[in-house]
Amino acid sequence: MDYDAIGAVLFIAALVTSIFLALRRKARPLVYITDYQCGLRYVNGAFVDVVGPGNYRVDGTNKQITIMDLRPRLIVVERIFYQDAIQSHSVISIGAELSVSDAYLAATKLKDQTVDSIAIVRDALRSTVSRSIVSHSAEARISTAAEIQKAARTDLEKFGMTLSNLEITEAWSQPVEVRMTSGAN
Amino acid sequence: MVTTSGSANDLRSELDSMTIAAIVWAVLILTWVLRANLGAPSSFTLLQHQRGLLYRRGKPVREVCAGQHRVWVGVEKILFIDIRPITVSFENRAVTLTDGATAMYGFSGTAEVDDAKKALYCAGNYNDMPAFVLLCCARLVLNSQNSIGLLAKHAAIVEEIMNRAKPRLSAAGFRLLTFRMTQLGLAAQARAEK
Numbered sequence: 001m002d003y004d005a006i007g008a009v010l011f012i013a014a015l016v017t018s019i020f021l022a023l024r025r026k027a028r029p030l031v032y033i034t035d036y037q038c039g040l041r042y043v044n045g046a047f048v049d050v051v052g053p054g055n056y057r058v059d060g061t062n063k064q065i066t067i068m069d070l071r072p073r074l075i076v077v078e079r080i081f082y083q084d085a086i087q088s089h090s091v092i093s094i095g096a097e098l099s100v101s102d103a104y105l106a107a108t109k110l111k112d113q114t115v116d117s118i119a120i121v122r123d124a125l126r127s128t129v130s131r132s133i134v135s136h137s138a139e140a141r142i143s144t145a146a147e148i149q150k151a152a153r154t155d156l157e158k159f160g161m162t163l164s165n166l167e168i169t170e171a172w173s174q175p176v177e178v179r180m181t182s183g184a185n
Numbered sequence: 186m187v188t189t190s191g192s193a194n195d196l197r198s199e200l201d202s203m204t205i206a207a208i209v210w211a212v213l214i215l216t217w218v219l220r221a222n223l224g225a226p227s228s229f230t231l232l233q234h235q236r237g238l239l240y241r242r243g244k245p246v247r248e249v250c251a252g253q254h255r256v257w258v259g260v261e262k263i264l265f266i267d268i269r270p271i272t273v274s275f276e277n278r279a280v281t282l283t284d285g286a287t288a289m290y291g292f293s294g295t296a297e298v299d300d301a302k303k304a305l306y307c308a309g310n311y312n313d314m315p316a317f318v319l320l321c322c323a324r325l326v327l328n329s330q331n332s333i334g335l336l337a338k339h340a341a342i343v344e345e346i347m348n349r350a351k352p353r354l355s356a357a358g359f360r361l362l363t364f365r366m367t368q369l370g371l372a373a374q375a376r377a378e379k
Contacts (some may be wrong), residue, residue, distance in 0.1 A: 007202030014209035021217070032262050034243050036306060051241025055224075057257055072307045074317040078324070079279065091281050093328075095321040097308075136283065169324040172281040 005044040020107045029064045038103050050103050061180060069131040072097035072164070077122055082130050084173055090134050093170035094125060094148065096163050098156075105160025115153045117161045124152035134173035224257030232306045237263040248301050262289040266305055270295040270362055273316045277371065280324055284331045291368030292318050292346075303358025314357050319364065322349040332371055339369060 032055050033039045039051040043062045051065065058065050078093040084151050100106045110116040128151045132144060149166040156162055230253045231237050236250040240262045249263060249295045256263060276291035296315035304311045326346045327335070335342070347364050354361050 004202050007204075007206045010213060011202065011209060011308045014206060014213055018209075018213055018216075019215075030259055031202070032240075032243070032259075034240050034262070034264070035245065055242060069259050073309045074313050076317065076320055079197035093280075093324055095317065167321060170280055170328040172283070172284060172285065172328065 002094040006027065025057065027041075028059055031056045031058055031067065033065075033067060036071050037067050037069055039067050040103055040107055042064050042114065047104060049061075066107060068100055068103040070100050070103070073117075073147065074098075074160065075114070075118055075121065077125060080125060080172070082126055085114060085131055088134070088174045090120050090129070091170065092125065092129055092134075094121075094145070094166055095151075096101075096121070096149070097171050099162055099164065101162040102158070102162060105158075107119040107160075109139070109159045110161070113161060117156060117159065117163075120159065120161075121152045121163060124148065125154050126135030127151065132167075134171050137163050141161045142173060144168060189375050195197065200295055202303035210330045212246040216352065218264060224261060225256065227265050229257040230254075231263070231265070234267060234269045236266045236268050236298065237343055238266065238302055238305055240264050242303075245302065255326055262272050265306060266301045266311070268301070270297045271312055271315050272366075273317075273319055274322065277366060278324075280327045282327070282331050282335060283329065286332045287372040288330075288332075288335055289368060289370055289372050290323065290366065292326060292364065294364040295362040296354055298358060299355070299360040300358035303356075305356035306356075311358075315354060315359055315361075318350050318353045318359075319346070319358070322346050325349065335369065335371070339366065342366070343371070 031039060033051065033053050035053045041048045041051050041058075042072070045063050056065055059163050074095070075098055076093070076095045079091050081091070082090055084090045098114060098121075100113065106113050128148045129144065132147070134144075135141075144179065145166045145168050148168075149163055152163045152166070198370070224281070231249060231251045233251045235251060237254070239246045239249050239254070239256070242260060246261075249310050254263060271296050272293070274291075274293040278290055280290060281288050282288055294315065298311070308314050308317075323346050326342055326349065330338070330342065343364065346366075348359065350364070351361050
């Protein structure tokens with residue numbers, strides 16, 4: 001075989017390879033992950049790793065990347081009525097930011113990260129405040145908010161979520177003297 | 186002479202075909218090696234009420250304004266942010282006052298994106314941020330009032346809510362444009378009015 005023939009064969013092979021690569025590239029969808037997201041990579045349905053920002057081409061047949069948004073989700077839990085540690089009728093409202101701390105846990109344990117987490121926060125809130133006595137001072141609000149946040153974080157941790165910037169937007173408790181008067185009547 | 190010239194031409198053509206094939210293969214190999222950094226050229230047009238954030242390999246590079254922008258699709262991406270005012274409106278919400286009375290309130294307001302990058306990162310859905318901030322501030326301010334103060338200090342309450350909301354919105358990349366209490370009264374009063 002002379003050089004001309006070898007050259008022609010190599011050229012045709014290069015063309016065929018480029019067409020093959022172009023078709024393969026087109027068949028594999030592009031996943032673009034920004035710096036406020038992360039991707040969960042699955043191969044044959046099994047979790048492999050968490051991938052960071054960048055562009056990824058995934059084989060649609062056996063590889064998959066699920067994107068998880070790591071930005072905070074804003075929640076308000078309003079008008080929770082409860083009885084505090086001295087059985088006074090009380091009400092509390094909070095505002096907070098929910099975010100994903102462990103993408104794998106959040107994706108596998110929760111169907112809807114926000115809605116399911118709100119239920120957990122609500123439980124943590126109710127159990128924390130019902131053990132304490134409501135005070136209207138700013139300092140007391142801050143310490144109660146910290147307590148609620150800590151309790152909610154402990155519960156949310158198991159599901160790969162976390163809570164931050166919790167603020168009590170409404171807190172009220174029936175004064176003891178009023179309760180005693182109405183009780184006497 | 187003719188034979189010599191013919192073989193020289195043959196050698197040149199042999200070298201040419203080999204060189205072309207080698208170049209094509211070199212380009213192919215280079216494309217394969219640099220595949221993660223290559224994208225298809227494309228362009229996006231941002232309208233005058235949009236801002237964009239250009240990402241390269243997942244990292245923010247710069248903010249882009251209205252107009253046409255060329256990007257390498259696959260490597261670069263422009264995320265669009267609508268800077269038109271976001272309207273917020275709430276009605277018939279209840280809040281407990283310091284004296285135990287329940288007040289009914291409602292408000293409306295508008296805010297617009299001031300800093301596209303901050304706004305994009307402030308929440309999963311940046312459109313929710315003005316509503317969240319205004320809800321929290323309104324409830325916090327109203328909860329610190331009593332029944333008498335609520336009715337007497339209407340303007341002061343609005344002012345205080347705005348003063349609390351503005352810096353928070355600014356930190357999240359928004360500017361508060363308007364805020365108005367559309368409803369404010371005691372629950373019993375509201376029932377009587379109905």
